[in-house]
Amino acid sequence: MSREADLRVDWPRCEGRALCHELLPELIDLDPWGYPIVNGPVPARLRPAAREAVRDCPKLALRLIERKDSA
Amino acid sequence: MSRALDVLPGPWLLRSTSPGLEAHAELRGSLPQLDAASLLALVEASGLRGRGGAGFPFATKLRATVSAPGRRRHVVVNLSEGEPASAKDLALTLHQPHLVLDGASLVAHALGTREVHVVTAAEHPEAQEALLAALAERRKERRDGRRRWRLHEASPRFVGGEASAVTELIDGRPNLPVTSWRPTALAGVDGKPTVLSNGETYAQLAALVLGGAPVPGTPAEPGTRLLSIAGPTGTTRVVEVAHGTPWRTVLSTTELAAPVLLGGYHGTWAPAGALEQLSVSHADLTAAGLGLGAGVVLPLAPGTCPLRATAGVTRYLARQSAGRCGPCHQGLPALATALDAFLAGGSLERVERLRSLVVGRGACAHPDGTARLVGSALAAFPDEVAAHSDGQCRALRPALTTVGVR
Known part of the structure; x- marks a missing residue:
C-alpha cells in the first residue's frame, strides 16, 4: 500500500498564474478565472511532477501534504 | 443595528x-x-x-x-x-x-x-x-x-x-x-x-x-441550545431551549407554516411545515438533512418566494467575501448573478456548475457555506424551481426578497 499525498492550494496566496496547470495538466485544471482545480490525490507516478509544481509556483501557493494513513 | x-x-x-x-x-x-x-x-x-x-x-x-x-x-x-x-x-x-x-x-x-x-x-x-x-x-x-x-x-x-x-x-x-x-x-x-x-x-x-440545577435535555443530548430567531418583523429573539424540545413549542404557527432557514446564511432550508414533527436535537435535524449551525433560525415571511430570498442572501454573501481567495472572490458574485438570472427565466445548469465549482476552494468555508445555502434552496423548493424555470414566481409577495438581512 503506497502512501498517498494531496496537493493543497494556499488560496489567499494563489494569483492564478497557472504554472501548476502547465506542469501537471493530468491533475490540475483551470477554472474560468484561471485558478487551479486539483482533481484528486497525487498518484505515485505523478509525484515528481507534483513536487516540481510545488517548487516552481511563483507565489509559493501550492503544498504537497502527505496522508498519514491511506485508508 | x-x-x-x-x-x-x-x-x-x-x-x-x-x-x-x-x-x-x-x-x-x-x-x-x-x-x-x-x-x-x-x-x-x-x-x-x-x-x-x-x-x-x-x-x-x-x-x-x-x-x-x-x-x-x-x-x-x-x-x-x-x-x-x-x-x-x-x-x-x-x-x-x-x-x-x-x-x-x-x-x-x-x-x-x-x-x-x-x-x-x-x-x-x-x-x-x-x-x-x-x-x-x-x-x-x-x-x-x-x-x-x-x-x-x-x-x-x-x-x-x-x-x-x-x-x-x-x-x-x-x-x-x-x-x-x-x-x-x-x-x-x-x-x-x-x-x-x-x-x-x-x-x-x-x-x-x-451545577446547582438538574441538567435539561435528553440522555443522549444533555443541555440546551441558544437560538437567535429573527422573524420577518424586525425583532430578533434569543431563546434557550432544552435539547429534545419540539419545534412546535419554539416557533409560532405562522413561522412553522413558512419555510425556515436553519443555521443562518450558511445553513439549510426546512420546507414549509417540515419542522412540525422535528425537535431541537442534533441527531433529529441531521437525520432530516438539516442542521442548527450557530443557532440562527430565520422563518420566511408568509407568501415570500424562498428562492428570491435565497438570491438576496447570496448577493449579500458574495459582497462579504474577503476577496483574498480567487475562487470565492470571482465565484460568489458569478453564482449570485447566475441565480438572479435563473429566477428571471435563465439557466439552472449555470447555477449548479458555479455552485460545485466554489466548494472546498477557499481559506475558510465561506464559499462552501454559500454553495450549501443555494443547493439546499434548489433541493427544498422543487415547485418554485419548476415555476421559475417557466418564468413564473409562485410568491404572493415577490417584493420581499431578503430574510433576516439587517
Missing part, C-alpha cells in the same frame, strides 16, 4: 438574566479548579459540541490541545458572531458574562494557562463594556485568581469570526481568514496549541461544571 433584541429567560444558561457576579455566585456557587483529566472526562460524558457553527465535539478539540507537545497553550473565547442575524453571544455577554468567563477560566486552568483571549464584535461596543465591568467584579472578588484577560474586537464582516481570522486578529494581523495547514487545537494563536471556541460553548461547559 436596526433590529430589536428580546432575550427570554431559559432553563439552564439563562436561568438568570442578571449579569452581576453576586447574583451569579449565589445561583451557581464558586468556581472549582479541575485538572485536565477531570475536565476532559466531564466534557466527554456530556457530548458537548461547539456552538460556533461547525458543531465539532468539544472533547476532541480539548483533548488535542491537552495532549499536544510543548508547554505554551492558548484559550480563545469567540463572541464575535459575524452572522448578521445571530445575537445569542451578545445576549450571553450582556446577561450572563460570568458564565462565559467561568467556562474559559476552567479551560485555562486545566491547560495551565494564565491568559485568556476574548473576542467581541466591533459593532457592539456594549459587549466589551459589559465584559470590562464583569472583569472588574471578578478581580475584586478574586473569582479566578491571577487570570489575565485580553479583549479584542473583530471587524464587522461575515468572515471576521471565522477561527483562522480570529487567530490572525489576536496575532496582530488583518482580521481575515488564512489557510490553516494544521488544526487550531494544535497550531492556533502564535502557532501554539489553542482551544478556540464559541462563547456559548464555554457557557455550556461552565453550567455543567458549576
Whole structure:
C-alpha cells in the first residue's frame, strides 16, 4: 500500500498564474478565472511532477501534504 | 443595528438574566479548579459540541490541545458572531458574562494557562463594556485568581469570526481568514496549541461544571441550545431551549407554516411545515438533512418566494467575501448573478456548475457555506424551481426578497 499525498492550494496566496496547470495538466485544471482545480490525490507516478509544481509556483501557493494513513 | 433584541429567560444558561457576579455566585456557587483529566472526562460524558457553527465535539478539540507537545497553550473565547442575524453571544455577554468567563477560566486552568483571549464584535461596543465591568467584579472578588484577560474586537464582516481570522486578529494581523495547514487545537494563536471556541460553548461547559440545577435535555443530548430567531418583523429573539424540545413549542404557527432557514446564511432550508414533527436535537435535524449551525433560525415571511430570498442572501454573501481567495472572490458574485438570472427565466445548469465549482476552494468555508445555502434552496423548493424555470414566481409577495438581512 503506497502512501498517498494531496496537493493543497494556499488560496489567499494563489494569483492564478497557472504554472501548476502547465506542469501537471493530468491533475490540475483551470477554472474560468484561471485558478487551479486539483482533481484528486497525487498518484505515485505523478509525484515528481507534483513536487516540481510545488517548487516552481511563483507565489509559493501550492503544498504537497502527505496522508498519514491511506485508508 | 436596526433590529430589536428580546432575550427570554431559559432553563439552564439563562436561568438568570442578571449579569452581576453576586447574583451569579449565589445561583451557581464558586468556581472549582479541575485538572485536565477531570475536565476532559466531564466534557466527554456530556457530548458537548461547539456552538460556533461547525458543531465539532468539544472533547476532541480539548483533548488535542491537552495532549499536544510543548508547554505554551492558548484559550480563545469567540463572541464575535459575524452572522448578521445571530445575537445569542451578545445576549450571553450582556446577561450572563460570568458564565462565559467561568467556562474559559476552567479551560485555562486545566491547560495551565494564565491568559485568556476574548473576542467581541466591533459593532457592539456594549459587549466589551459589559465584559470590562464583569472583569472588574471578578478581580475584586478574586473569582479566578491571577487570570489575565485580553479583549479584542473583530471587524464587522461575515468572515471576521471565522477561527483562522480570529487567530490572525489576536496575532496582530488583518482580521481575515488564512489557510490553516494544521488544526487550531494544535497550531492556533502564535502557532501554539489553542482551544478556540464559541462563547456559548464555554457557557455550556461552565453550567455543567458549576451545577446547582438538574441538567435539561435528553440522555443522549444533555443541555440546551441558544437560538437567535429573527422573524420577518424586525425583532430578533434569543431563546434557550432544552435539547429534545419540539419545534412546535419554539416557533409560532405562522413561522412553522413558512419555510425556515436553519443555521443562518450558511445553513439549510426546512420546507414549509417540515419542522412540525422535528425537535431541537442534533441527531433529529441531521437525520432530516438539516442542521442548527450557530443557532440562527430565520422563518420566511408568509407568501415570500424562498428562492428570491435565497438570491438576496447570496448577493449579500458574495459582497462579504474577503476577496483574498480567487475562487470565492470571482465565484460568489458569478453564482449570485447566475441565480438572479435563473429566477428571471435563465439557466439552472449555470447555477449548479458555479455552485460545485466554489466548494472546498477557499481559506475558510465561506464559499462552501454559500454553495450549501443555494443547493439546499434548489433541493427544498422543487415547485418554485419548476415555476421559475417557466418564468413564473409562485410568491404572493415577490417584493420581499431578503430574510433576516439587517
